[in-house]
Amino acid sequence: MMARVSLILLLLALVSALATVSSNHRARNLFTELEREQTRMRGLEVEWGQLQLEQSTWAGHARVEKIARDKLKMKSPAAGQIVSIEAGK
Amino acid sequence: MKFANSPLLSQRLPAWRARLLLLGLLSGFAALAGWALYLQGFNSGFLQEKGASRYSRVIELSATRGRILDRHGDAQAVSTPVKSIWAIPEDAKLQPAQARALAGLLEMDVRELNRKLSGERDFVFVKRQISPDVADKVAALNLPGIHEQREYRRYYPSAEVTAHVLGFTGAEDVGQEGVELAFESTLAGKPGSRRVIKDRRGQVVEDVESIRAPQEGKDVLLALDSKIQYLAYTHLRQVIAEYKAKAGSMVVLDAKSGEVLALVNLPTYNPNNRVKLAGAQLRNRVLTDTFEPGSTMKPFTIGLALDKGKFRFDTLIQTAPGRLTIGSATIHDAHMSGMLTVAQVIQKSSNIGAAKIALTFQPEQMWSMFDSLGFGSALKLGFPGEVNGRLRPFKNWHPIEQATMAYGHGISVTLMQLAHAYLVFARDGDLVPLSLTKLDSLPPSGKPVFSEQTAHEVRAMLEMVVQPGGTAPKARIDGYRVAGKTGTSHKLEFGAYVNKYVASFVGFAPASDPRLLIAVMVDEPSVGSYYGGDVAAPLFAKVMAASLRALGVPFDAPLNGLQVANQDAPVIREGI
Numbered sequence: 190m191m192a193r194v195s196l197i198l199l200l201l202a203l204v205s206a207l208a209t210v211s212s213n214h215r216a217r218n219l220f221t222e223l224e225r226e227q228t229r230m231r232g233l234e235v236e237w238g239q240l241q242l243e244q245s246t247w248a249g250h251a252r253v254e255k256i257a258r259d260k261l262k263m264k265s266p267a268a269g270q271i272v273s274i275e276a277g278k
Numbered sequence: 279m280k281f282a283n284s285p286l287l288s289q290r291l292p293a294w295r296a297r298l299l300l301l302g303l304l305s306g307f308a309a310l311a312g313w314a315l316y317l318q319g320f321n322s323g324f325l326q327e328k329g330a331s332r333y334s335r336v337i338e339l340s341a342t343r344g345r346i347l348d349r350h351g352d353a354q355a356v357s358t359p360v361k362s363i364w365a366i367p368e369d370a371k372l373q374p375a376q377a378r379a380l381a382g383l384l385e386m387d388v389r390e391l392n393r394k395l396s397g398e399r400d401f402v403f404v405k406r407q408i409s410p411d412v413a414d415k416v417a418a419l420n421l422p423g424i425h426e427q428r429e430y431r432r433y434y435p436s437a438e439v440t441a442h443v444l445g446f447t448g449a450e451d452v453g454q455e456g457v458e459l460a461f462e463s464t465l466a467g468k469p470g471s472r473r474v475i476k477d478r479r480g481q482v483v484e485d486v487e488s489i490r491a492p493q494e495g496k497d498v499l500l501a502l503d504s505k506i507q508y509l510a511y512t513h514l515r516q517v518i519a520e521y522k523a524k525a526g527s528m529v530v531l532d533a534k535s536g537e538v539l540a541l542v543n544l545p546t547y548n549p550n551n552r553v554k555l556a557g558a559q560l561r562n563r564v565l566t567d568t569f570e571p572g573s574t575m576k577p578f579t580i581g582l583a584l585d586k587g588k589f590r591f592d593t594l595i596q597t598a599p600g601r602l603t604i605g606s607a608t609i610h611d612a613h614m615s616g617m618l619t620v621a622q623v624i625q626k627s628s629n630i631g632a633a634k635i636a637l638t639f640q641p642e643q644m645w646s647m648f649d650s651l652g653f654g655s656a657l658k659l660g661f662p663g664e665v666n667g668r669l670r671p672f673k674n675w676h677p678i679e680q681a682t683m684a685y686g687h688g689i690s691v692t693l694m695q696l697a698h699a700y701l702v703f704a705r706d707g708d709l710v711p712l713s714l715t716k717l718d719s720l721p722p723s724g725k726p727v728f729s730e731q732t733a734h735e736v737r738a739m740l741e742m743v744v745q746p747g748g749t750a751p752k753a754r755i756d757g758y759r760v761a762g763k764t765g766t767s768h769k770l771e772f773g774a775y776v777n778k779y780v781a782s783f784v785g786f787a788p789a790s791d792p793r794l795l796i797a798v799m800v801d802e803p804s805v806g807s808y809y810g811g812d813v814a815a816p817l818f819a820k821v822m823a824a825s826l827r828a829l830g831v832p833f834d835a836p837l838n839g840l841q842v843a844n845q846d847a848p849v850i851r852e853g854i
Contacts, residue, residue, distance in 0.1 A: 217483045224482050238345070241353040245435030248352075250508035265824070269756070269837050 334486060335476050341467025343430060343451050344495030346444055346458070348504040349539075349716045355444050355458070357430045357451060361413030363404040367395050369423030376421055383415050384408065407431050432458075436504060438546040439511045442562045443502055443538075443714075445661075446549040456562065457498065457714060460660030467495035499716045501537030506530050506825045510540045513824075514798070517817045518544050521803035527563045528799070528817075529697045530825065533704035533792040535720050537713045539825075541694075566663040568690035569780045569799065572767030573627045573749075573810070573852050575686030577703060577736050580624055582647045583635045584732045591621045591735050597630040604678045609633055612851040625742040627749045627764065627852030629685045636684030637677060644680060645672035650727050651699040651709065653691055659714055667691040686765060693782075697797035700784045703740060703761070704792035707733035737761050741789050744815075749852045750783065753815035755823040757833040759789035762818065764810035764852055769802070778802050783814035787822050788834040796822055809851060 246252075257263040281287075317325065346355035363384065372380065372395065381388040384405045394402050404424070413426050430451045434444060445456020452466070453459040470492030475484040510528045518526045530540035547559040561567065583589040600614035611630050615622070623631030636644065648654065654669025668690040670679075682688045691699075694712070702709050710724035728736070740761035744753045749764045762785020768775040781803055786795040798814040798821075807813060 220484060221481060234342075235359055238342075238353075238356045238358050241345075242356050242358065242433050242435055245353050249435060250505060251439070251512075254508075254512075265827075267756075271757075271827075271837075273833055275832065 333475050333477075334473055336471050336473050336489065337482075339470040339472060339492040340428070341469050341492040341494050343432070343447070343467055344465040344497045346461075346465070346498050346500060348500055348502045348507075349537075350504070351499070352504055354436055354440055354500070354502070354504065355432055355434050357432050359410060360407040360429055360431045361410055361426045362406040362429050363408065363413065363416055363424060363426050365395055365402055365404050365425065366400060366423045367397055367402060368400070370395050370421070371423070372421060376419065379419055380404075380416065380421060380424070383412055383419075434549045436507070437548045437550055439508055439542075440502070440504070441546045441549050442543045442564070443500070443507070443541045444549065446552065455560070455662060457500065459662055460714065461498045464498055465495045468493040501532070501535075501539060501713055501716045502541075503530075503539045505828050506821075507540040507542065509824045509828070510542045510796075510821050511544075513817055513820045514542050514544055517800060517813065520805075521800065521808075521813055522805045523800045523813075524802040524804075525558070525563060526798070526800045527567075527693050528821065529564055529694055529797045530821070531697055531701065531712070531795040531797075533701065533786050533795045535713065535717050536698075536701060536710040536724075537715075537717060539794070562661060562663065563799075563801075564693045565657070565659070565661050566665055566692070568665055568667045568692050569782075569801075570689065570767045570770060571686040571691050571696055571782065572765035572780070573629075573685055574696060574763050574765035574782055574784050575689065576624055576627065576632045576684065577740060577763055578647065578651060578699065579632050579636050579644075579684040580620060580739065581702070581728045581732050581736050582639065582644065583620065584735055585728050586639070586643070588638055589620050589635060591739065592619045594619055595623060595631045595634055597623075597628050597634075600630070602630045602633060602681075604633070604637075604681050605676065607678045609681065621739045621742060624736075624739040624763070625745075625748045627685075627743075632684040633681035636680055639680070641672035641675045641680055644683065645669070645675075647727070648683075648689070650725065651702065652695055653689065653699065657692075657694055657698065657712060659694075659712060665692060667695055686767065690770075693797050693799045696782075696784055697795060700786065700795055700797065702727045703733050703737050704786040704795050705733070706730040737789060737792075740785070744785070749809075750785075750811040750815040752811060753783060753785055753819045755787060755819050755826070757835055757837045758787045758823070758826060758831075759835045760785055760787045760819070760822070761789040761792075762786065762815070764815060766808065766810045766852055779808040781808055781810040781813040783810050783818045785815075785818055785822070787826060788831060790834040793829065793831050794822060794825055796825075811852070 343357040345353050345357075348354050377391055378388055381391045384391070386405060391404065394404055407429060416424065417426060432447045432451060434440065434446070443456055445458040446454060447458050448454045453462040458465065470488070470490040472488045473486040474482045475486060477483045510530055514526050514528050517523070526544050528540065528542045529538065531537065532539055541564050543561065543563045545559045547555055584591065594617050596616070597611060597618050598614055598616045600611045602609050609629050611628050615626055615628060618626065618628055618631050620631075620635070622628070623635070648669050654667055656664040656666045658664065679688050698712055699709070705724070707728035707730050708724040708726045710721045740763055741759060742748050743763055744750050744760045750762060753760055753762050762783055765780075765782035765784070767780050769778040769780060770776075771778070780799060780801055782797070782799045784795070784797040786792040796818050798818050800813050800817070803813045
């Protein structure tokens with residue numbers, strides 16, 4: 190009887206030890222993955238900053254005005270050409 | 279013979295031998311236990327450190343500097359990582375082909391590269407601040423003795439338009455001028471570090487602890503409106519070119535909240551490329567240069583007169599014969615006007631009228647009015663080189679000084695102080711502090727300087743200035759009621775007035791419910807006119823009209839009102 194209990198306990202200990210090893214391994218794998226994703230996140234943040242800069246450059250007021258005036262032949266309306274409407278009327 | 283019968287067994291050994299052996303064994307155990315105790319208990323720190331150094335590493339976590347955004351959230355200053363290539367010349371023995379490849383990637387001359395690598399020093403920068411893509415290609419060449427490091431570079435997409443507001447950062451991405459310096463503690467990130475376990479291949483396998491969490495720099499949301507800033511910049515540049523002026527500045531404030539919507543100085547510089555920088559370009563004149571404001575000070579004198587109840591807007595003042603002698607000095611008007619009402623003193627910008635009114639005050643009354651408007655003390659926006667301006671203590675004012683101060687001489691202010699002080703007329707006589715950052719809500723009423731009634735009366739007089747018969751009909755805008763005041767003053771050089779002028783205009787619109795306040799200063803217009811009404815007022819009108827339109831402010835005056843007005847009205851020059 191005693192021997193059987195011991196055998197079960199031994200088996201349990203063995204299983205638990207193997208589980209520890211495997212979960213440790215899994216934890217490390219997951220951590221590496223997290224690390225990789227964080228690097229990617231930082232990379233994307235950098236790219237976002239660069240895209241913002243690019244957007245600000247393309248949408249710069251000077252560039253927009255130049256294209257509007259020279260290429261699209263637009264001009265600002267005289268005050269008399271503006272009709273002002275009020276909300277709710 | 280059997281072992282059991284051995285005579286040796288019957289021989290008794292002396293007891294001390296067993297004891298000696300026991301003692302020896304015990305002391306051996308004791309030594310082991312002691313050693314174990316020493317290693318585990320007393321020397322453990324050292325050993326653990328040695329052990330940890332085999333697998334644990336502290337890695338630095340960089341933090342990015344915050345962005346600067348305008349009020350609409352458009353990026354005005356962004357840091358992006360760049361790489362710098364450096365070399366240890368002793369290790370960098372490159373084959374000619376390798377040197378050519380490297381020089382080609384870095385877009386530099388092979389001879390220059392070789393010169394750098396043959397130097398005596400232990401460390402040279404081959405090229406600083408190159409794009410990460412190029413740096414990766416350099417790394418792929420796998421050259422001996424060539425290394426790279428990560429740095430940050432700050433980009434300003436609006437370049438010279440926003441140069442003086444934003445300022446710039448130095449080599450280490452630390453603010454040196456403008457908002458970059460004023461908000462350094464907010465913008466700057468704090469790099470952190472953490473301890474990790476690395477495996478044989480140098481890969482991080484476990485995060486042990488965070489030693490210091492990195493703090494990313496926070497973004498700064500400015501009150502700046504990049505559209506108004508651009509309008510102010512382009513129009514100011516045109517006027518400076520037209521009048522061949524030495525310099526010019528413009529400030530646009532939100533009349534309701536005291537937010538700084540635009541701040542322009544010319545000459546300016548490109549903060550992205552600061553190779554050739556002269557002091558004149560760097561100067562943030564709006565805050566660091568003082569000038570004698572001239573007639574733009576008169577409304578404050580009149581405000582005090584109305585506030586003290588000694589005068590009404592229609593009180594008559596004799597300004598004939600066009601000059602007034604106080605002590606040994608004589609002050610003049612540009613042209614003789616005779617009897618003027620208080621309102622007309624503003625409209626026609628009469629020095630004598632303002633001086634006569636000022637002489638009825640106690641010096642202390644006038645001083646404390648100037649002081650509560652913020653003259654004589656720096657605005658403390660955090661910009662470098664902000665100056666106080668000059669407001670002398672009232673105890674040693676002579677009557678002539680009191681008289682000239684009434685029309686803006688003998689007192690010096692910065693354009694920003696002047697714009698700030700005009701907020702009292704655009705609001706209901708109270709002064710709110712200026713703000714460089716966008717406010718979440720309108721500030722509650724500020725420090726009262728004038729009564730509400732006084733502010734409204736002066737505002738009505740300022741509207742007369744831009745009407746025909748005033749000094750600045752060119753400041754009118756079709757569809758909006760405008761209130762403002764011109765200023766033209768001689769410049770002071772080495773304590774004496776010279777024939778160089780500063781033309782200025784401060785005004786706000788729509789006068790029925792002021793939204794924007796603009797202050798303009800043009801320094802030394804040298805071609806054509808130099809009067810504030812000719813140089814600064816039209817500039818004000820252009821920027822104000824475009825800005826009000828951009829903000830969608832409803833009209834408060836009939837359209838085509840300008841054509842109706844009498845264009846033949848005589849041009850009124852103000853006294854200088």
